[in-house]
Amino acid sequence: xICWMYPGQPIAFTDxxxxxxxxxxxxxxxxxxxxxxxxxxxxxxxxxxxSVRLQLHGVCVSLYRSGQLMSxxxxxxxxxxxxxxxxxxxxASGSIxxxxxxxLTCRIGVAMAGMGLHxxxxxxxxxxxxxxxxxxxxxxxxxxxxxxxxxxxFLLAGEREKVEAALAEATASGAFSVSIxxxxxxxxxxxxxxxxxxxxxxxxxxxxxxxxxxxVEHIGQTPLTAAAIPAFxxxxxxxxxxxETTYRTLRSRGVTxxxxxxxxxxxxxxxxxxxSET
Amino acid sequence: MSDELIEKVKQMIIDSLRIEGMSPDEIxxxxxxxxxxxxxxxxxxxxxxxxxxxxxxxxxxxxxTGSTVFASVRSMAGYIGEHQK
Numbered sequence: 001x002i003c004w005m006y007p008g009q010p011i012a013f014t015d016x017x018x019x020x021x022x023x024x025x026x027x028x029x030x031x032x033x034x035x036x037x038x039x040x041x042x043x044x045x046x047x048x049x050x051s052v053r054l055q056l057h058g059v060c061v062s063l064y065r066s067g068q069l070m071s072x073x074x075x076x077x078x079x080x081x082x083x084x085x086x087x088x089x090x091x092a093s094g095s096i097x098x099x100x101x102x103x104l105t106c107r108i109g110v111a112m113a114g115m116g117l118h119x120x121x122x123x124x125x126x127x128x129x130x131x132x133x134x135x136x137x138x139x140x141x142x143x144x145x146x147x148x149x150x151x152x153x154f155l156l157a158g159e160r161e162k163v164e165a166a167l168a169e170a171t172a173s174g175a176f177s178v179s180i181x182x183x184x185x186x187x188x189x190x191x192x193x194x195x196x197x198x199x200x201x202x203x204x205x206x207x208x209x210x211x212x213x214x215x216v217e218h219i220g221q222t223p224l225t226a227a228a229i230p231a232f233x234x235x236x237x238x239x240x241x242x243x244e245t246t247y248r249t250l251r252s253r254g255v256t257x258x259x260x261x262x263x264x265x266x267x268x269x270x271x272x273x274x275x276s277e278t
Numbered sequence: 279m280s281d282e283l284i285e286k287v288k289q290m291i292i293d294s295l296r297i298e299g300m301s302p303d304e305i306x307x308x309x310x311x312x313x314x315x316x317x318x319x320x321x322x323x324x325x326x327x328x329x330x331x332x333x334x335x336x337x338x339x340x341x342x343t344g345s346t347v348f349a350s351v352r353s354m355a356g357y358i359g360e361h362q363k
Contacts, residue, residue, distance in 0.1 A: 152324060177320045
């Protein structure tokens with residue numbers, strides 16, 4: 001059984017396929033839908049924030065890679081998603097079209113960017129500590145565990161100063177490595193609930209069909225139904241990503257091959273780590 | 279350090295990182311592993327830390343040490359040679 005995995009927002013503009021006519025079509029669709037051209041990446045004149053442009057770039061790469069794989073006749077039996085990978089995953093599952101996936105990504109990204117106007121937020125990556133000690137550190141500093149990627153790889157989210165303090169404590173506690181990334185909003189934390197009403201209004205403007213290919217979500221590892229998708233799109237931004245649990249669940253359900261469909265190879269590396277502990 | 283140890287380190291990298299279609303001969307012992315070289319990242323680094331401990335019984339305690347140890351295959355072999363009991 002084959003599973004396609006859709007990764008979240010990349011941390012840099014990579015994997016552009018600007019010479020490929022198929023990518024150019026997606027780039028034009030993105031520009032027409034959002035005003036952002038992924039082929040211009042960091043230099044685009046778009047007024048969108050860097051985080052939103054990276055989110056759109058990631059979705060464009062995923063849409064392109066989906067098309068490539070589909071054209072090779074290698075469709076999946078299941079689809080899984082991580083964080084902002086949900087929008088391209090919905091398109092791949094047949095629930096929405098590519099234009100709607102890009103528009104949703106952009107509008108939700110812009111709504112979250114509004115949070116960044118009032119406070120400076122950041123994501124902190126911690127490698128090497130386990131969840132227990134790291135959860136204590138996060139609590140000490142009033143921030144959150146946003147991604148549970150493997151037993152030793154986590155993302156923290158919250159206000160930048162607090163994330164910086166938590167990363168310093170994580171380092172002192174024996175983390176192998178820590179790094180910090182700017183973001184518009186504290187993704188996958190309850191802090192997003194302050195804009196949940198706005199997010200619901202955006203999502204309500206779209207029509208979601210039942211996925212033609214089962215799409216397993218990263219919170220409870222259930223296949224999304226058409227009715228459940230709108231609530232999930234808001235809920236997933238307010239709650240952590242549980243990738244390790246998702247991967248192990250898919251394995252236990254008979255998935256034997258995982259294909260990462262997007263920029264980079266973070267999910268494949270997480271899976272490799274999880275396998276090494278099995 | 280011995281050529282044999284360098285070959286073992288190369289094979290450990292290929293196996294632990296599941297690098298498909300690459301043989302030890304294709305890895306330059308002096309090329310950087312991160313960035314331009316093999317393009318490894320911090321997730322890979324922790325995987326290598328675990329593999330080194332499992333295969334050679336050698337501990338890399340933190341990222342600061344790791345940045346020196348994982349500079350190249352040769353530096354990894356040197357560290358292993360110095361710390362292996």
